[in-house]
Amino acid sequence: MPSRIPVSLQVNGEVHEREVDARQLLVHFLRDDLGLTGTHVGCDTSQCGACTILMDGQAVKSCTVLAVQANGSTLRTVEGLAQNGSYHPVQQGFWEKHGLQCGYCTPGMMMTAVYLLEQNPNPTDEQIRHDLEGVLCRCTGYHNIVRAIQYAAAEMRKAGAATETRAS
Amino acid sequence: MAVAAPPKGVFGESVKRKEDPRLISGKGQFVDDVRLPDTLYVTFVRSPHAHARITGTDVARAKATAGVVEVYTGRDVADIPSVPCGWLLPESDLKIPAHPAIASDTVRFTGDIVAAVVSRSRAAGRDAANLVQITYEPLPAVTDAEEATKPGAPQLHPDVPNNTGFHWNAGMGDVDAAFAAAPVKVSLRIRNQRLIPNAMEPRGIVANYNQASGALTYWTSTQIPHTIKLLLAMVMGVPEQKIQVIAPEVGGGFGSKLYLYAEDLAMVHLAKIHGQPLKWIEEKRESYVATTHGRDQIQDAELCATADGRITGLRVKVFANLGAYQSLFAPGIPTILFGTMLTGAYKIPAIQGEVLGVFTNTTPVDAYRGAGRPEAAHLMERIVDRLAQQIGKDPVEVRRLNFIPASDFPYTTPTGPSYDSGDYAKALDKALDISGYQALREEQRQARAQGRLMGIGLSSYVEICGMGPSKVVQATGAQAALWESATVRVHATGKVTAYVGTSPHGQGHETAFAQMVATELGVGFDDVDVVHGDSGSVQMGVGTFGSRSMAVGGGALHMSLTKIKHKAVEIAAHLLEASVEDMVYEEGNIHVKGDPSRTKTIGDVALMAFMGGGLPEGMEPGLDATSYFDPQNFTWPFGTHIAVTDIDRDTGQVRLRSYYAVDDCGPLINPMLAEGQVHGGVAQGIGQALSEQAVYDDSGQLLSGSLMDYAIPTAEMLPDFQLGHTVTPSSSNPWGVKGIGEAGTIAASAAVVNSVVDALAPLGVTHLDMPLTSERIWNVIQSAPADGR
DSSP: OOOEEEEEEEETTEEEEEEEETTOBHHHIIIIISOOTTSOOOOSSSOSOTTEEEETTEEEETTSSBGGGGTTOEEEOGGGTSBTTBOOHHHHHHHHTTOOSSOSSHHHHHHHHHHHHHHOSSOOHHHHHHHTTTOOOSSSTTHHHHHHHHHHHHHHHHHHHHHHHHHO | OOOOOOOOOOTTOOOOOSSHHHHHTTOOOBGGGOOOTTOEEEEEEEOSSSSEEEEEEEOHHHHTSTTEEEEEEGGGGTTSOOOOOOBOOTTSOOOOOOOOSSOSSEEOSTTOEEEEEEESSHHHHHHHHTTOEEEEEEOOOOOOHHHHTSTTOOOSOTTSGGGEEEEEEEEESOHHHHHHHOSEEEEEEEEEEEEOOOOSSOOEEEEEEETTTTEEEEEEOOSOHHHHHHHHHHHHOOOGGGEEEEOOBOOOOTTTTOSOOHHHHHHHHHHHHHOSOEEEEOOHHHHHHHSOBEEEEEEEEEEEEOTTOOEEEEEEEEEEEEESSOOTTGGGTTTHHHHTTTTTTBOOSOEEEEEEEEEOSSOOBOOOTTTTHHHHHHHHHHHHHHHHHHHTOOHHHHHHHHBOOGGGOSEEOTTSOEEOOOOHHHHHHHHHHHHTHHHHHHHHHHHHHTTOEEEEEEEEEEOOBSOOOHHHHHHTTBOSOOOEEEEEEEOTTSOEEEEESOOOSSSOHHHHHHHHHHHHHOOOGGGEEEEESBTTTSOOOOOSOTTOIIIIIHHHHHHHHHHHHHHHHHHHHHHTTOOGGGEEEETTEEEETTEEEEEEEHHHHHHHHHHOTTSOTTOOSOOEEEEEEOOSSOBOOEEEEEEEEEEOTTTOOEEEEEEEEEEEOSSOSOHHHHHHHHHHHHHHHHHHHHTOOOOBOTTSOBSSOSTTTSOOOOGGGOOOEEEEEOOOOOSSSTTOOOOOTTHHHHHHHHHHHHHHHHHHGGGTOOOOOSOOOHHHHHHHHHTOSOOOO
16 A cells, blocks of 8 residues: 555644545545535546635645645635635625536636635626636536626625725 | 515526525535445446457456455456447337447447446556556447448448448428429538537446345436436346436536446446445546537538529438447437428428438447537528528528518428427517627628628527427337426425426526426425435436426426315315305415405415315325326427627637527526526537537547547637527417527527638638637638638
8 A cells, every 4th residue: 555644734724634645636635535525526637627726825726736735735615615604705696696507617616716806806707707717617608607706706895895994 | 674575486587596505515415425335436447449359358467456346347247238229210220239338349439348447445446447458459440420331431330231320311392393493502511520518527326236125226417317217127127116316416417418328237237246335436538438429410411492592492411420339319319309400490391301320439429418409400500591692692581581480380390390389580680689780780891891800690590399298209219208297295384395307407497496386386485495316206207308397397397286276275265165166376375256365375275284184075185296297299499699700810710709699488487597508508509619529530539538639618718698588488388488408509509600601701611610710710711712801
């Protein structure tokens, strides 16, 4: 048997210490070892983006990261999007604007959206479409995904403005 | 402050989906999320050759791999029955060669299974699969359907001369006379290229066989769980009452999850041997060769017309690629679902269609997103445009001239079907209106004057949906039931569960059916849940394909709701000491006509039905009903789509500037969901038109074997879609609905190609085959007969 390597990482606010095979992919670690099956495997060539998560704040395809490479990292998956029982604005947007159909690409699509809105809180439709190049959807034609992300962007700007008003 | 009332969630409202909270939270359960203790993993070893004889197998090293339980080759499992084909075309020379689940003698495409590894972990299975030694004697291969019929072509099956799996003919009228008399004739040779479905979730199976009880629990990513149950019973001999098939969340299907595959037979066979849960999850590159493909037709089409463009005859000959074996519904796709739709939206007096189904050393081809109808619509809409170009008329006017008029419905076509209802000109007019067609043509005139390449393309489609009357479909040879079922159970507290036989994979049935229940029973949308996809809880069913779920499944639901209302009225009348004839059922209240104060709610009645004590003499307790709906006819959605493109003369790049879609699927149950279906379908049609293509080399290797090489549309490739609707109810079901799942795909490829041909028309271009990659367009521009500036 290949040797096992200890890893320690934080996922959705919880610290996990495990031993993993050197060759285990992060997505399989999340799904098989931690039971976080919300992150999906859609391909084996890093194209589809269904497995996209946030690793230390960066959107990464977790099928293209070894579990050992994530040692010491802070991860956020779809299961960690909602806070205190409230959906993240991106989740709200996908629900409000019918941004999903079969739901298989959705976790990766939403994590990508969270990342792109952190980078650009006020994107144009064209910028959203460009930034979604690493995630594929076969059901929606992306039309409502763009609407969903714009909805989330507006909600997040509103919340940001409210926070600023309270602070001032 | 006034609080807004929550949406009632009735028929016609764009309510948010019931499915979404679990899916946006990562709490949906897809097949790979099913975790059972002591699960073993199955890894299939597949042929790297497109055509070869197996000369030897050696599994010793694979078996010795740590974590491997057993390795099976074809010889070890020779008693697995042949993979079935279930569409037995009548009056044809249909041939169904043996299709071994695991090949032991000859392999016929690069996905053919040659061995199966059972292991304690996925990784061990992968390690061992690499160590299975199969030696082959390669044979010559053929991948092109027309080439495969020629003398000297490699032969796939010993009992199928010229690789011809069937001949099929359809039509009516004197086509030869029509052509002899016609002043105008146009012809096209169209390659409708092979597509790879690419549901985002590949296939997967968990099979758990209890050797003590003989019970089989079977999770599979399928569109037809109930049909899979029946097929496993009939083919694999598991007593049907001991089988439970569950389609959990299904991550897209598009027709590719509609069959009993070789893997199904192998999984059940191995599950019986091992007696513990077995899991197989298809990998994506595996999916590219192992899951059915779509389209792949070579079409020779000729059309004749009067000088002013009235179509008088159509002649079509098609080579339809079947791949290496007859998949479950394969014979029906290029025949019944293609050939009968050749007439399209037009009145054509004489039609002749001939289809050859041809075996090649490629992945089997079966239904894919539209299934035969996109191929028919593309052909018809291309050749109608060709006619317009030939006689120098606006393609709008040629369409309008030939449309079946609204006054002619129901209309029986020369190929046999009877269209239920339609107003094709109305949808066309709406599309012209929302696209600003006249302004676009004016802009095009200016663009052309400046040497710019701008195109406007139309596609006016009609599709056969709402599959269908069992009797009619069975008469075409389909060994399938086509009714649908629904049970409605009103609980004692007035909450409702509907159990439906359809099996969604993204369409939003839980929402749409709940809207239907809320509408009829007058209960709250949130008080209704819909159960589907589990043969252990749903009475019976057929499945979701052919845009049938709302038309046929909705029909069954309507029948059960009607029965519930009748019983509820009887109970209310009894409680109110009134006669049944005097009762009115209105928005969940059952009151005496003219006296709304004498009323019972559906909740009151449900509790009474459950308690039983106060019911009318002789009435059974309970408030539920089960119904089976087998429609009298199919449904025939239609519409017109318009695509506007700009072409970069220097690079050949096609920019799809805007896309307009006007569809008529009857009344919209949930406009937001219906529009979502159109968006996705249109994206697929655009994908076929611009970028998607399965490519084999001459030896039968799939060159476009992964998402790196096969270009499904990305967000950036697509425009916003501008949608419109007309509403022409169907007479085939009580809701008047027609189905919307496939419309976009059926319309879109022709709209885009017509647009690009239109853009390049000043250069003398009359036809282009898909996909319209920049390389193809650049070459066309370079070799164009006219400069067009």
